[in-house]
Amino acid sequence: MLAHTDDWGSNMIAGARGHVGRFVCLLISLGWAVCLSTPSNAAADGPVLTSKRDIVIEAENYAAHRSARHVWRSRASERQSVSLGCEGTAPWVGRAAWIEFGSIGVDTPSEVAVILRYSKNSSGTQPVYIYVNDETTPRGEYSPKGTLSWNLFRQSTEINLGDVGHLNKIRLQVKGQQYGTIEIDFLRIRIKRWSVPVPSPAPFTMHLEGERANRYTTGQRIADSNASGGARLCHIGCASDGRAPRGGVLYYKDIHVTQKGQLVTTFRYSKNSAPTTPVSVYIDGQLRASFMPTRTGCWTGGASCYTTTDVPLGSVKAGTHDLTLQVAGQPFGVLDLDAVTLSLH
Ligand SMILES: [Ca+2]
Numbered sequence: 001m002l003a004h005t006d007d008w009g010s011n012m013i014a015g016a017r018g019h020v021g022r023f024v025c026l027l028i029s030l031g032w033a034v035c036l037s038t039p040s041n042a043a044a045d046g047p048v049l050t051s052k053r054d055i056v057i058e059a060e061n062y063a064a065h066r067s068a069r070h071v072w073r074s075r076a077s078e079r080q081s082v083s084l085g086c087e088g089t090a091p092w093v094g095r096a097a098w099i100e101f102g103s104i105g106v107d108t109p110s111e112v113a114v115i116l117r118y119s120k121n122s123s124g125t126q127p128v129y130i131y132v133n134d135e136t137t138p139r140g141e142y143s144p145k146g147t148l149s150w151n152l153f154r155q156s157t158e159i160n161l162g163d164v165g166h167l168n169k170i171r172l173q174v175k176g177q178q179y180g181t182i183e184i185d186f187l188r189i190r191i192k193r194w195s196v197p198v199p200s201p202a203p204f205t206m207h208l209e210g211e212r213a214n215r216y217t218t219g220q221r222i223a224d225s226n227a228s229g230g231a232r233l234c235h236i237g238c239a240s241d242g243r244a245p246r247g248g249v250l251y252y253k254d255i256h257v258t259q260k261g262q263l264v265t266t267f268r269y270s271k272n273s274a275p276t277t278p279v280s281v282y283i284d285g286q287l288r289a290s291f292m293p294t295r296t297g298c299w300t301g302g303a304s305c306y307t308t309t310d311v312p313l314g315s316v317k318a319g320t321h322d323l324t325l326q327v328a329g330q331p332f333g334v335l336d337l338d339a340v341t342l343s344l345h
Pocket residue numbers: 209210211227228229230231232233337338339
């Protein structure tokens with residue numbers, strides 16, 4: 001059993017090195033202990049943070065190491081700790097060492113800290129450096145205090161590691177000294193600020209092809225390789241031969257606006273008639289704006305025949321709306337409409 005039964009409120013998690021079967025025990029308020037066995041192959045997946053509670057990993061469950069020395073200690077959690085910083089036998093010469101914990105599995109941006117349970121019975125205050133993921137600069141360091149015996153353990157203060165986009169690995173590293181720098185019993189990872197990103201609603205935008213009006217009483221569909229969707233609605237405001245004025249409406253339905261906001265329509269059109277006749281723009285049957293299309297100099301013949309005009313329509317609620325354009329008649333037409341883009345601002 002690898003978890004700490006005294007770590008109330010902690011995620012009690014085995015490390016990534018793996019053992020044959022493991023148990024996760026939860027103490028509940030009536031004093032019952034509920035133990036769940038997990039398959040041995042689950043250990044290979046490593047701990048997964050599922051709440052704001054701490055992750056505790058036994059030091060001896062490191063995923064990788066250099067010159068780490070496993071030690072049996074009666075007062076250590078699971079009676080095991082890991083010595084860092086020396087090697088061999090007496091006189092225990094100093095040696096650089098590290099242990100790394102992998103597959104920690106914090107995948108949201110968070111501010112994290114670690115707390116070490118450790119012992120130290122060597123001189124000085126040589127620090128332990130703490131690295132995150134594969135970073136080459138330590139995020140934190142901690143100078144262990146003497147505990148009079150390697151078998152007397154204490155907890156460090158909280159060592160803040162700052163913000164991380166994700167947390168997959170933590171490495172504890174020492175330069176090494178005679179008798180060793182530190183023995184680590186376990187590592188506690190604390191999520192100080194749990195930054196679950198709140199997805200902001202996608203900005204609303206909707207593209208309508210002018211020629212795909214659900215209903216229109218003026219205008220004719222015509223193909224044009226320079227038009228959006230390969231076509232536009234021409235002869236809006238005149239007869240099909242382009243001469244006699246003939247007003248009418250264009251109607252677009254099922255405009256699903258995702259949130260409340262200021263709606264702006266952007267019209268793409270061509271125009272080679274006098275700018276004398278405006279376009280009235282309605283939302284849900286209510287007149288919202290009127291704009292005078294700009295003369296572009298040609299109805300068709302290239303992309304330069306088209307221009308765009310932004311027309312603010314005021315506030316709309318989230319929900320389904322419809323858009324109506326209305327023009328009076330004008331010789332040669334008021335505009336050839338290619339597309340309408342709706343957006344919220
Ligand atoms: Ca079009």
